[in-house]
Amino acid sequence: MLAFCSNDYLGIASDPRVVAAVHEGLDRYGLGAGAAHLVNGHTRAHEELEETLATFTRRPAALLFSTGYMANLGILQTLTERHDEVFEDRLNHASLIDAVRRAGVHVQRYRHADPQDLEQRLSASAPQRMRLIVTDGVFSMDGDLAPLPALALAAGRHGATLVVDDAHGLGVLGERGEGSCGHFGLNSEDIPVLMGTLGKAVGSAGAFVAGSATMIESLRQFARSYIYTTAMPAALAVGTRVAVGLVETESWRRERLNQRVARLREGLRQIGLPPGPGGTPIQPVLLGSARAASTVAAALYDNGLLVPAIRPPTVPEGTARLRITLSARHTDLQVDRLVETLQTVMRALPEDTVPQPLSNASQNRDTIAQGDISECP
Numbered sequence: 001m002l003a004f005c006s007n008d009y010l011g012i013a014s015d016p017r018v019v020a021a022v023h024e025g026l027d028r029y030g031l032g033a034g035a036a037h038l039v040n041g042h043t044r045a046h047e048e049l050e051e052t053l054a055t056f057t058r059r060p061a062a063l064l065f066s067t068g069y070m071a072n073l074g075i076l077q078t079l080t081e082r083h084d085e086v087f088e089d090r091l092n093h094a095s096l097i098d099a100v101r102r103a104g105v106h107v108q109r110y111r112h113a114d115p116q117d118l119e120q121r122l123s124a125s126a127p128q129r130m131r132l133i134v135t136d137g138v139f140s141m142d143g144d145l146a147p148l149p150a151l152a153l154a155a156g157r158h159g160a161t162l163v164v165d166d167a168h169g170l171g172v173l174g175e176r177g178e179g180s181c182g183h184f185g186l187n188s189e190d191i192p193v194l195m196g197t198l199g200k201a202v203g204s205a206g207a208f209v210a211g212s213a214t215m216i217e218s219l220r221q222f223a224r225s226y227i228y229t230t231a232m233p234a235a236l237a238v239g240t241r242v243a244v245g246l247v248e249t250e251s252w253r254r255e256r257l258n259q260r261v262a263r264l265r266e267g268l269r270q271i272g273l274p275p276g277p278g279g280t281p282i283q284p285v286l287l288g289s290a291r292a293a294s295t296v297a298a299a300l301y302d303n304g305l306l307v308p309a310i311r312p313p314t315v316p317e318g319t320a321r322l323r324i325t326l327s328a329r330h331t332d333l334q335v336d337r338l339v340e341t342l343q344t345v346m347r348a349l350p351e352d353t354v355p356q357p358l359s360n361a362s363q364n365r366d367t368i369a370q371g372d373i374s375e376c377p
């Protein structure tokens with residue numbers, strides 16, 4: 001199968017230098033970390049990776065988590081108290097939605113990527129409460145960017161703290177791959193709490209939070225999803241550090257990726273499928289009904305192409321889609337093959353599954369994010 005659903009955007013997961021570093025790490029440290037970070041699971045390799053991530057994101061400090069899901073739980077649990085107020089984008093990733101829910105705070109979900117709606121809600125809320133604005137940097141199902149400069153301004157005007165989950169921006173955006181913040185030229189004052197995952201463009205596994213030394217120290221002391229779990233294997237930390245170096249220095253990977261994205265978008269336009277809003281490697285093809293999305297995904301599968309159909313409740317009702325993701329490892333020929341097969345498959349669709357054009361408004365319907373139940377056929 002030729003896959004168009006991996007988040008290994010830069011093709012780093014299989015880079016021989018990363019693989020060799022993990023081998024060395026295994027020889028040195030063995031397999032498991034043996035305990036949590038605060039017991040004896042934290043090795044020099046973890047410490048060095050945290051330093052590397054802080055430098056890479058130009059923040060004073062960084063803390064490793066075993067997964068992005070756990071990092072988000074830790075952020076919300078540690079930085080909020082019961083009566084605080086959290087403002088979240090309606091299309092945020094399920095892990096953020098779950099983390100906000102579990103924190104037991106007051107929640108307001110503002111319209112997708114809409115700073116004006118956010119401002120109105122901030123103006124109407126009690127200023128004595130601690131307020132957090134929480135958003136994906138790049139939205140995981142739509143591939144569009146959050147309007148971070150406007151969100152940062154709104155946060156500044158209302159004394160709120162902006163938290164950005166940059167799972168899909170890190171490695172892909174910014175000249176050094178530093179992510180959405182770098183793309184928009186924002187610094188750690190604009191975005192005091194930055195979360196990044198290591199399982200996507202970095203090609204490894206795990207996650208981190210970066211920010212002020214005080215904030216990072218609070219997470220270390222209080223985030224239950226950091227404290228009460230086994231540290232990531234040290235060998236993984238060794239390999240990940242090499243991977244972060246490749247992300248930063250090998251910008252040809254981003255250039256190649258961007259070429260493939262442009263080629264796909266042009267191809268989709270030519271076959272009458274309007275590409276999505278963002279130029280990121282997440283390229284959704286909106287098909288409307290869950291049935292249409294499943295039918296097209298199954299037909300692609302029969303042609304050797306793995307493209308997942310993403311359906312409600314992962315995305316709002318009426319916005320079922322193919323979620324195509326590209327990698328620097330895809331060739332032009334492979335991208336062309338996807339476009340050609342899509343064209344053939346769409347032509348052969350039964351009448352009642354032919355997709356209807358979608359309005360942008362439908363994107364603002366609420367998602368019932370009950371975890372990612374996206375499906376590879």
Ligand SMILES: *Cc1c(COP(=O)(O)O)cnc(C)c1O
Pocket residue numbers: 066067068069070093095096136140165166167168197198199205206207
């Ligand atoms: C993938 C993802 C996560 C979860 O990260 P894991 O390390 O896979 O648990 C969190 N937020 C966003 C936006 C994601 O895309």
